Amino acid sequence: MTIKTIGLDLAKQVFQIYAVDERGQIVMKKQLARAKLAAFFANHPPCLVGMETCLSTHFWANKLAKFGHDVRLMAH
Template identity: 40%
Template sequence: MKLTAIGMDIVKHIFQLHAVNANSGEIERKLKRGQVTEFFTKRERALVAMEACGSAHHWARQLQPLSATK
């Protein structure tokens, strides 16, 4: 499954991801904090949009290296 854009709602323990698939519509998924990196490691490169908050910079730094390996 190739996801082209992912919206990421950041909260303390549960993250909600809204992934848009260009071919089949949309998928929504809730993840625990510890599952986020694993989720993105298994996916194709995608544009990730997240809210502007204190932890957004942290998650951007965590996810950027994953796109360089694909």
């Protein structure tokens, strides 16, 4: 399973992750608690991560970028 892109839905306590491969097929749907989100991305090979802007978006974007991910923010 090669994850090309991850969509990250930010929330207060439980985050939703949707990952697709190079063909655009969903290869992972996962819920992560806030405390486990950084560890997930730190242990995942760098990829494109998209997330909708909200109050905590820039905090998470900077944190994920430090792990080597290409983070893109989308205005809603």
